[in-house]
Amino acid sequence: MRFVLGSALLIAAVSAEGTQKEKDAPLPLGLVEQTGIELLLLDVEVVDANGRPVRGLTQDDFEITVNWKPWELYSVDELCACDDQAPAAEEAPGGAAPPAPRLAAETRRFVLYFDFSQLQAGGRGRAVGEAKHFIEESLRPGDEASIVTYASLTGIVERTPFTSDRQRLLAGIDAAQNDPKQVDAWPTFLKERIRRCGEEPSECPIYAVDEYFYARRSIEAFRAFFETLEKPPGRKAVLYLDENTALQPGAYYDQGDQVGGDFTGTVQELASAATSARANIYPIVLGDEFAAPMSFAASLAGATGGRHNRSLADLRSTIDATARAGCCTYRIGLKPPPGKERGTFQVRVEAAGKKLPWVYAVRLDDEIDRWLKETRAVLRRPGGARDLPVSAALVPVRASGGRWTLSIQVALDADALTYLPVRGGRAAQWQVGALLHDRDSDATWEMLGVSSVQRKETAGRMGAVVHRRDIEGMRAGTYRLAAFVRDETTSLYGGAEAILTIPPPRADAIVGPVLLRAPRKLSVAALPAMKGKEAKRSSVSQPREDALPPPAAPFGSSEALEARTWLCAAKASEDRAQPVRFLSRSGVPLYRFEPAKLGATGDCLQLTDSISTTGLSPGHYEYHVRWAVPGRDEPEEAFASFEIATPLAEREAVAK
Numbered sequence: 001m002r003f004v005l006g007s008a009l010l011i012a013a014v015s016a017e018g019t020q021k022e023k024d025a026p027l028p029l030g031l032v033e034q035t036g037i038e039l040l041l042l043d044v045e046v047v048d049a050n051g052r053p054v055r056g057l058t059q060d061d062f063e064i065t066v067n068w069k070p071w072e073l074y075s076v077d078e079l080c081a082c083d084d085q086a087p088a089a090e091e092a093p094g095g096a097a098p099p100a101p102r103l104a105a106e107t108r109r110f111v112l113y114f115d116f117s118q119l120q121a122g123g124r125g126r127a128v129g130e131a132k133h134f135i136e137e138s139l140r141p142g143d144e145a146s147i148v149t150y151a152s153l154t155g156i157v158e159r160t161p162f163t164s165d166r167q168r169l170l171a172g173i174d175a176a177q178n179d180p181k182q183v184d185a186w187p188t189f190l191k192e193r194i195r196r197c198g199e200e201p202s203e204c205p206i207y208a209v210d211e212y213f214y215a216r217r218s219i220e221a222f223r224a225f226f227e228t229l230e231k232p233p234g235r236k237a238v239l240y241l242d243e244n245t246a247l248q249p250g251a252y253y254d255q256g257d258q259v260g261g262d263f264t265g266t267v268q269e270l271a272s273a274a275t276s277a278r279a280n281i282y283p284i285v286l287g288d289e290f291a292a293p294m295s296f297a298a299s300l301a302g303a304t305g306g307r308h309n310r311s312l313a314d315l316r317s318t319i320d321a322t323a324r325a326g327c328c329t330y331r332i333g334l335k336p337p338p339g340k341e342r343g344t345f346q347v348r349v350e351a352a353g354k355k356l357p358w359v360y361a362v363r364l365d366d367e368i369d370r371w372l373k374e375t376r377a378v379l380r381r382p383g384g385a386r387d388l389p390v391s392a393a394l395v396p397v398r399a400s401g402g403r404w405t406l407s408i409q410v411a412l413d414a415d416a417l418t419y420l421p422v423r424g425g426r427a428a429q430w431q432v433g434a435l436l437h438d439r440d441s442d443a444t445w446e447m448l449g450v451s452s453v454q455r456k457e458t459a460g461r462m463g464a465v466v467h468r469r470d471i472e473g474m475r476a477g478t479y480r481l482a483a484f485v486r487d488e489t490t491s492l493y494g495g496a497e498a499i500l501t502i503p504p505p506r507a508d509a510i511v512g513p514v515l516l517r518a519p520r521k522l523s524v525a526a527l528p529a530m531k532g533k534e535a536k537r538s539s540v541s542q543p544r545e546d547a548l549p550p551p552a553a554p555f556g557s558s559e560a561l562e563a564r565t566w567l568c569a570a571k572a573s574e575d576r577a578q579p580v581r582f583l584s585r586s587g588v589p590l591y592r593f594e595p596a597k598l599g600a601t602g603d604c605l606q607l608t609d610s611i612s613t614t615g616l617s618p619g620h621y622e623y624h625v626r627w628a629v630p631g632r633d634e635p636e637e638a639f640a641s642f643e644i645a646t647p648l649a650e651r652e653a654v655a656k
Contacts, residue, residue: 040333044332062349066347077333111146111229111238112134112135114131118215145164145169156224222240230278237322239284239319283306283308345363374491375484379433389551392496395409404473408436411549412432416494417489419489430486432525435481446530447527449536452537466522476503504568512625518610554618557645565625568603584622625637
């Protein structure tokens with residue numbers, strides 16, 4: 001599954017459809033050119049022959065090459081968080097050089113990244129055991145860690161955010177280990193594939209190609225993870241728990257890179273993403289039967305300033321050393337290459353006359369690159385972008401000819417935007433992007449719009465704006481919508497997501513229920529589809545009454561909800577039983593709704609119930625729909641959950 005806005009979005013940022021008189025003018029995306037000094041920042045660790053941190057180095061002690069050419073340093077800062085009193089570096093000749101500026105110690109952060117798509121059964125058990133040992137024995141007081149997992153079925157899952165709570169971290173590891181969706185059969189059958197290759201050599205190229213594409217998906221997910229890791233401050237050490245990934249996957253089947261591919265260039269891209277996130281990668285190889293994974297581990301560690309184990313014999317010592325590594329680093333500031341040159345550069349560092357053993361991969365991004373990374377990060381984890389209140393919904397509109405028309409809706413609170421003074425009032429501008437993904441067919445739909453409003457100084461609250469796009473001809477399947485809103489003025493983001501499964505229209509099935517906020521005054525704007533090089537501006541309508549996508553936060557204690565459900569019958573029947581709808585809390589029914597009037601929406605019927613939260617105490621509730629299906633003993637049933645906030649949570653939400 002890909003959560004990446006395509007190359008068209010990059011082109012749209014620099015060439016888009018304008019409005020009014022300058023129709024062909026670039027569409028403004030808030031990317032303002034500024035003057036100043038832009039630096040490439042690189043954190044490097046300097047140790048002596050015994051592995052102890054070397055302190056007291058100055059800018060004169062460092063020499064840098066960028067793509068093997070000498071490069072001028074702009075700054076060097078010493079950054080140490082070590083509690084131990086390791087010996088300082090030898091003094092500079094003459095003892096006249098002042099010590100490098102020492103920055104305040106940062107919180108040490110670790111990520112335990114389990115790549116379950118590349119862990120065999122034995123390696124999986126070792127990974128869990130070693131990760132628990134790291135949490136229980138190696139973390140120092142004040143250190144923080146995060147548990148992140150990847151599997152081909154689920155993608156990336158953050159089990160725990162950065163925390164120093166060891167029990168919470170251990171619980172996150174257990175949850176991942178016990179999650180059946182985090183089990184991949186592919187890595188476990190590697191030995192069987194190798195055996196079959198030996199018995200039937202004609203099958204070897206097929207296995208090599210399959211191995212390459214399977215590994216590429218996990219590597220691309222790992223690279224994408226680092227875009228989300230840029231936001232947490234400070235340096236991060238990422239323990240990459242892996243077993244099967246090889247630099248040349250075809251090596252398992254005696255195939256060269258012409259058949260099985262090569263990840264050398266991919267490693268550079270991955271490493272540069274890690275460097276941008278101020279992260280070092282420590283590959284931990286959990287198997288000891290193949291040499292191929294060691295080549296990938298060595299390349300990845302060597303390009304990020306990390307280390308890796310060389311067998312199971314030094315597995316524990318490498319993990320323990322990782323907890324101590326990097327406590328004393330030097331932050332080197334480099335001026336980027338002149339002109340508009342962008343891309344990945346190789347940086348070699350020499351400190352106090354000694355070449356460090358790493359060749360760092362560093363990427364230079366421009367404003368467009370950074371904008372793309374930010375938007376992709378929000379689309380991957382919409383719930384993590386909370387600076388702006390944003391909500392999303394997938395709402396069926398009608399069914400016809402075996403297909404559905406699906407409404408994609410993204411709502412924002414326009415009063416949360418930052419308005420700048422303009423002649424006659426104030427104005428705000430924002431971007432709305434959305435990615436719809438069909439999990440069954442892997443098809444995607446990309447959308448991007450830019451809107452603006454101008455209001456008089458005396459105008460009251462504007463309320464919600466819903467960006468909407470209706471897509472016809474949608475097949476039955478499970479759809480996920482990820483969306484973002486970006487305030488042009490402040491570059492703040494809000495994210496939201498929605499998931500909906502729709503069956504074939506004639507399948508004796510229930511679609512929904514979809515919970516919405518009851519109709520209220522709101523404005524509507526289009527959510528344009530990305531087509532080639534164009535990103536369109538969307539005008540905002542005058543306020544009107546309509547339902548609103550539900551908030552990610554709990555509902556207030558005096559709100560009105562609307563529950564929409566669609567009933568699709570295999571055969572039309574006039575004596576078809578009415579569906580039963582009721583509200584429950586903690587499995588206990590509270591009340592039943594009166595018979596509803598069913599309205600046709602093409603090949604299916606729609607019913608709508610209003611739910612008032614007035615009189616309901618704070619807590620979790622469920623709205624149920626039960627529908628008797630002829631010829632079946634058990635009725636079809638579907639439900640939707642919602643939560644009513646406590647009064648304190650409501651006050652805090654209003655205050656924000």
